[in-house]
Structure formats: structure tokens, C-alpha cells
Amino acid sequence: MTTLPTQTEKKLGLVIDLDTCVGCHACVVSCKGWNTENYGAPLSDQNAYGKDPVGTFLNRVHSYEVQPAQGAAQTIHFPKSCLHCEDAPCVTVCPTGASYKRVEDGIVLVNESDCIGCGLCAWACPYGAREMDAAEGVMKKCTLCVDRIYNENLPEEDRQPACVRTCPAGARHFGDLADETSDVSKLVAERGGFDLMPEQGTKPVNKYLPPRPKDEQIDILAPLLDPVAAEPQGFLGWLDKTLERIG
Amino acid sequence: MHPAPSIIFFTVFSGLGFGMLAFLGLGKPDVSGFTAFVFFAIAYLLAVGGLISSTFHLGNPQRAIKAFSQWRSSWLSREGCLAVATLVVMGLYAIGVVFFNTRIVPLGLLGAILSVATVFATSMIYTQMKTVPRWHHWTVPLLFMGYALTGGAFLTGQIQLATAGFATIGLMQVIYWVLGDNRFQQSGSTLETATGLGHIGKARMFEAPHSSKNYLMKEMVHVIGRKHARTLRIGGLVLASILPWAILMFLGFSHIMALLALIIHVTGALMTRWLFFAEAEHTVGLYYGQR
Numbered sequence: 001m002t003t004l005p006t007q008t009e010k011k012l013g014l015v016i017d018l019d020t021c022v023g024c025h026a027c028v029v030s031c032k033g034w035n036t037e038n039y040g041a042p043l044s045d046q047n048a049y050g051k052d053p054v055g056t057f058l059n060r061v062h063s064y065e066v067q068p069a070q071g072a073a074q075t076i077h078f079p080k081s082c083l084h085c086e087d088a089p090c091v092t093v094c095p096t097g098a099s100y101k102r103v104e105d106g107i108v109l110v111n112e113s114d115c116i117g118c119g120l121c122a123w124a125c126p127y128g129a130r131e132m133d134a135a136e137g138v139m140k141k142c143t144l145c146v147d148r149i150y151n152e153n154l155p156e157e158d159r160q161p162a163c164v165r166t167c168p169a170g171a172r173h174f175g176d177l178a179d180e181t182s183d184v185s186k187l188v189a190e191r192g193g194f195d196l197m198p199e200q201g202t203k204p205v206n207k208y209l210p211p212r213p214k215d216e217q218i219d220i221l222a223p224l225l226d227p228v229a230a231e232p233q234g235f236l237g238w239l240d241k242t243l244e245r246i247g
Numbered sequence: 248m249h250p251a252p253s254i255i256f257f258t259v260f261s262g263l264g265f266g267m268l269a270f271l272g273l274g275k276p277d278v279s280g281f282t283a284f285v286f287f288a289i290a291y292l293l294a295v296g297g298l299i300s301s302t303f304h305l306g307n308p309q310r311a312i313k314a315f316s317q318w319r320s321s322w323l324s325r326e327g328c329l330a331v332a333t334l335v336v337m338g339l340y341a342i343g344v345v346f347f348n349t350r351i352v353p354l355g356l357l358g359a360i361l362s363v364a365t366v367f368a369t370s371m372i373y374t375q376m377k378t379v380p381r382w383h384h385w386t387v388p389l390l391f392m393g394y395a396l397t398g399g400a401f402l403t404g405q406i407q408l409a410t411a412g413f414a415t416i417g418l419m420q421v422i423y424w425v426l427g428d429n430r431f432q433q434s435g436s437t438l439e440t441a442t443g444l445g446h447i448g449k450a451r452m453f454e455a456p457h458s459s460k461n462y463l464m465k466e467m468v469h470v471i472g473r474k475h476a477r478t479l480r481i482g483g484l485v486l487a488s489i490l491p492w493a494i495l496m497f498l499g500f501s502h503i504m505a506l507l508a509l510i511i512h513v514t515g516a517l518m519t520r521w522l523f524f525a526e527a528e529h530t531v532g533l534y535y536g537q538r
């Protein structure tokens with residue numbers, strides 16, 4: 001059914017910390033690996049070793065430079081996967097009922113055996129979180145690793161999305177954002193987690209944590225390390241001038 | 248947005264076909280027998296041909312039947328249902344007109360309403376996209392219905408209506424362009440809102456996620472060809488609207504002139520429809536430092 005549930009029991013999602021993400025793309029690789037070997041059609045590549053390689057990914061890491069009014073610019077690595085929106089426009093546009101949002105946990109999924117590959121849901125997503133697989137002709141998107149988080153065949157510590165489990169910087173967190181006492185909810189409250197493109201009215205479940213303010217002073221000892229002499233004097237001064245003349 | 252030829256052909260030709268069916272349903276022209284057969288055949292060829300062309304861009308067209316199931320929420324599904332309903336109703340109506348020389352007026356009327364509703368549903372597929380601010384506007388349904396009804400009027404020999412229609416679509420096209428050019432800015436979406444980093448300062452793409460293109464960029468960040476947009480706009484406007492209007496207005500009606508006007512109009516309509524897609528900017532472009 002492509003009508004949205006009015007409410008979901010849980011709101012499972014990710015909290016992504018833009019302060020700690022180092023842009024290593026480990027989550028991109030683990031996501032591609034897990035989702036190629038498991039749930040649904042594999043994430044194919046075309047021309048993988050050729051001139052213009054392309055492929056399907058459910059998670060991509062962008063990098064941005066942000067220039068404040070004063071001071072140095074900041075580089076921010078920016079992982080992006082499906083935000084499992086509460087008001088998911090990608091679901092309601094689907095003509096076949098292949099796209100749906102689960103009532104029990106709010107995960108947005110595609111039933112691939114119903115998908116005709118019309119691509120309309122990818123148009124409807126403001127974030128670019130859906131990609132059509134060129135080999136299978138069906139729409140692929142982040143499943144929140146639905147085949148891991150409830151999977152009792154996995155050891156308990158692995159019952160987390162592959163990207164969360166892999167991230168070496170601990171920049172991705174998984175949990176129930178409907179539960180105010182959950183770790184992820186607390187993290188969002190503490191760090192001022194925000195929505196992407198709130199003006200689109202999609203009410204994303206995933207939240208992003210802003211980069212922490214940069215330290216004003218790098219080192220308390222730094223002032224003691226001021227250069228001693230700006231212009232070399234004495235013997236060094238003579239050497240400097242002589243060398244300059246020769247050079 | 249990527250201007251896929253299959254979708255451009257689909258929207259233009261099925262629009263013409265359903266426009267024709269709308270007039271035939273109203274008994275314009277009031278013909279029967281073989282003449283009526285020819286009219287209906289052309290209309291069905293256009294409408295069905297367009298619909299078939301639209302399945303060319305599907306990844307799994309063999310499952311297309313499933314697309315009729317979600318009419319409660321999806322405009323694409325509604326369009327499919329309305330198109331089939333129109334073709335069935337008008338088919339029954341056509342049988343009466345062609346073979347029994349009887350016009351079942353209520354059936355024709357229903358068919359005409361369904362025809363217009365089908366074109367409206369097609370236009371709503373685009374109009375509903377909040378992610379494409381240029382499309383998310385009331386001018387889009389008017390434009391689509393304007394093209395369909397003008398073409399339909401012309402193909403069913405309603406010359407006066409068609410003359411007015413050619414002038415109207417030209418005007419609507421200009422309004423669509425003028426209002427559309429600022430829609431992305433007005434939507435308020437920027438790279439700063441897209442990343443949520445606006446509180447720090449001005450954002451700029453530093454590095455793309457991958458060294459090559461991807462599905463998203465090919466499908467939704469189509470920027471090639473936009474630099475000729477101005478020329479194409481003028482060309483499209485002249486061909487789709489001004490020239491056919493002038494031919495009908497000043498050269499009077501003859502079959503050869505009508506054929507010429509038709510070819511010119513359809514060429515122009517294909518051009519403006521190409522622009523409809525190529526000029527439409529999707530919010531995802533922001534993440535890629537392009538629009």
C-alpha cells in the first residue's frame with residue numbers, strides 16, 4: 001500500500017555525526033557489501049573497471065567546504081542515505097504499491113517483485129536517496145539493514161546496520177527516535193540534531209549532528225612559541241644577505 | 248531532469264490522442280461510418296502509441312499491470328486507470344458511431360470528461376513533485392491540458408477553437424516560463440538547507456561522493472543543453488504556437504496548409520516538452536553543486 005501510515009509504533013533511524021565523520025567511506029563500502037550479498041537484488045556496477053564506471057549505492061559520502069563569515073573554512077564530510085521520512089513523498093507516488101512504510105518501525109522499503117522501475121519515487125525524494133539498479137531495473141534504497149537489525153542468527157552486537165557497525169569514527173548511530181529515552185534521542189537533544197531540507201516537509205526520521213565549534217586557540221603553549229627574531233641579525237644576517245646576493 | 252525521449256513522445260502524442268477523443272466524444276465533428284472510423288483510429292493510434300512509448304523507460308515493463316492498483320494515492324496509477332477507462336468508454340461509443348450510426352450522447356460526454364481527466368492526471372505526475380519547484384505549480388496542468396485540447400481541436404477540424412488554442416498555449420507557455428524561472432529560489436532550498444550547515448556559513452561542494460556520474464545525476468541533474476534554452480524557447484514558441492496560429496489566421500484553411508500547420512505545431516510541442524524536462528531543476532542537484 002502506498003498510502004502512508006498515520007503513525008508508526010517506532011521510528012527507527014540513524015543519527016549521523018558531522019563532527020566525527022572523517023570521510024573514510026567505510027560505511028559506503030560495508031553498505032554496498034552487505035546489501036549486495038543479502039536482501040533483494042544485488043547492487044550492480046556497470047563498466048566497473050572501464051572508463052566510466054557507475055554503480056548503485058544506498059549510501060554515499062559527500063564532502064563540503066563551509067566558509068564562515070570570519071576565520072578559516074571548514075571541511076565537512078557528509079554521509080547521506082535514506083532518511084526514512086515520516087511524510088515520505090517517495091511512497092505515495094508509487095503506482096504499484098512496491099514502495100511502503102512499515103507501521104511497526106517506520107522503515108521505508110521497496111518490494112522489488114512489485115516494482116516496475118518507473119523511477120518516480122526517485123524523483124519524489126528531495127535527497128537523492130533512491131537509485132535505480134541498472135541491471136535489475138528495480139529501485140534500490142537503504143533498508144536500514146532490516147535483515148540485520150532483527151536477525152537472530154547474528155551475534156547481538158552485529159544486529160545493527162552494516163554502516164553503523166563499520167564506522168571507525170563512531171559517526172553513525174542507530175536507534176528508535178520515537179522513544180525519548182533512547183540513546184539516539186538523547187544524543188539528538190544534547191547536540192542539537194537537525195533535519196535536512198525541513199522546507200520540503202518530509203519530516204525525516206534520520207537526524208544530523210552539527211560539527212562542534214572549532215577551538216579558537218589550538219595550543220595553550222602557542223603564544224610562547226612566537227618567532228624570536230623576524231629579521232636575522234649578526235652572523236646569520238650577514239650570511240642571509242650574502243647568499244641572497246650570490247643567488 | 249533528464250529529457251527522456253520516451254516520456255516526451257508519450258506526453259505529447261498521448262495528449263494529442265486524448266485531446267482528439269475529448270472532441271470526438273462531444274460529437275465534434277459529427278461524422279459516422281468510415282469517416283468516423285478514420286478519426287477514431289488516429290486518436291487511438293496517438294493515445295495508445297503514446298502510452299506504449301511511456302513503458303519504454305520502465306525497468307520492468309512486464310509488471311506494468313500492477314500500476315493500476317494504487318489509484319488512491321498515486322497520480323501515475325490514476326493516470327493509468329483513467330487512460331484505460333477512457334479507451335474503453337470511447338471504444339464503446341465509437342462502435343455506436345462507426346457501425347450503427349448512433350451517438351450515445353451520455354457515453355460520449357463521459358468519454359470526453361475522462362479524456363481531459365487523463366491528461367490532467369498526466370500533468371499531476373509532474374505538478375505533485377515538490378522536489379522540482381518549476382513543476383510544482385498550477386500552470387503545469389493548464390499547459391498540458393492546453394496543448395492536448397488545442398491539438399485535439401485541430402485534428403478534429405475545430406478550426407476556430409484551434410486558432411484560439413494556438414494563441415492561448417503560446418501565452419500560457421510564456422507565463423509558465425516567466426513564473427517558473429524564479430521558482431527554485433522561492434522554494435528556499437539551498438545547499439545550506441540541504442546540508443543543514445548554513446549556521447556555520449556558506450557551503451560549497453568540496454568533493455563529490457564518487458569520481459564518476461551516477462543514476463541520480465543522469466536522471467535528475469541534467470544540465471547539458473540548458474545553455475541553448477533561450478534559443479529553444481523562442482523556437483518552440485514560434486513553432487508550437489505563433490506559426491500555426493498565423494497560418495490558420497491569415498492563410499485560411501486548406502488541407503495542405505493544415506498538414507503543414509500540424510507538423511510545425513507538433514515539432515514545436517516536442518521542443519517545448521523537451522525544455523519542460525531539461526530546464527526543470529531537482530533539489531538533489533544541490534548536493535552535487537549543480538542544479
Ligand code: SF4
Nearest residue numbers: 082083084085090125
Ligand atoms: S529520504 Fe527519500 S527515499 Fe528516504 S523516505 Fe525520505 S523521501 Fe523517501
Ligand code: SF4
Nearest residue numbers: 094115116118119121
Ligand atoms: S520505481 Fe518501483 S518503487 Fe519506485 S515508484 Fe516506480 S514502481 Fe514504485
Ligand code: SF4
Nearest residue numbers: 031142144145161163
Ligand atoms: S542502514 Fe544498511 S542499507 Fe542503510 S545505509 Fe546503512 S548499511 Fe546501507
